[in-house]
Amino acid sequence: MKTQQPIVSEEEHRVLKFRPRTAAHPLARRGYPAEPALKQDLDREPDDLARYERPRDEPDDFRHRMLANIAAFAFTVALTAVGIWLAMSIADMRKTQDCVLMGRRDCARISTPHF
Template identity: 60%
Template sequence: MKNHRLSIPDDEHRVLQFRPRTSPKDSLKGSPVGAPPVRLQQLPPDHNDLSRYERESDATNDDFRHRMMTNLAALAFTVALTVIGFWLATSIADMRKTQDCVLMGRRDCANIPTP
């Protein structure tokens, strides 16, 4: 079988210049090859703070009771999922054990509970 190799002309290859990362002050915005680098605009200090996302201290109207009931409902749902998962895993294991017994040709595979 012949070895099929793709021939790529040399004019399709390009070497990209590696620029290491710098601090945010010195970071450069991507620019076309050959164009002078463009500096990123720095935001004024008043735009960098997070005060616009803070709640006012006198307007905190947290509904503690509603939040706790929601947390309790989420906990109950998680516990129910865990219990159902455990029950499902044990019942599948018991069925697998019974099925293996039957497939081996045994006759006493039924699980008889003792009083």
């Protein structure tokens, strides 16, 4: 048996020269400052979040919020239960359909009373 060798030409193989980055800091080219934070910036106190707070026109209605949370939780539980029931019934129908397509005659479930 004859083995085939790949045809290799000199144009296919090139060595690329690595050029180092010219900036001292890689983020400097993207618009970030290349210098580390100054000492005066480090000594400054962090900004207070109070400037982002908005005054409330109405007081917080805790009871309404809790009722809304309970309703949302009940809806989520009901939706999950319906999804699980739907998935199980689809799987059961698929099993029954596979049984019928195989030509079997005992595919239907017959419920018997338990004594």
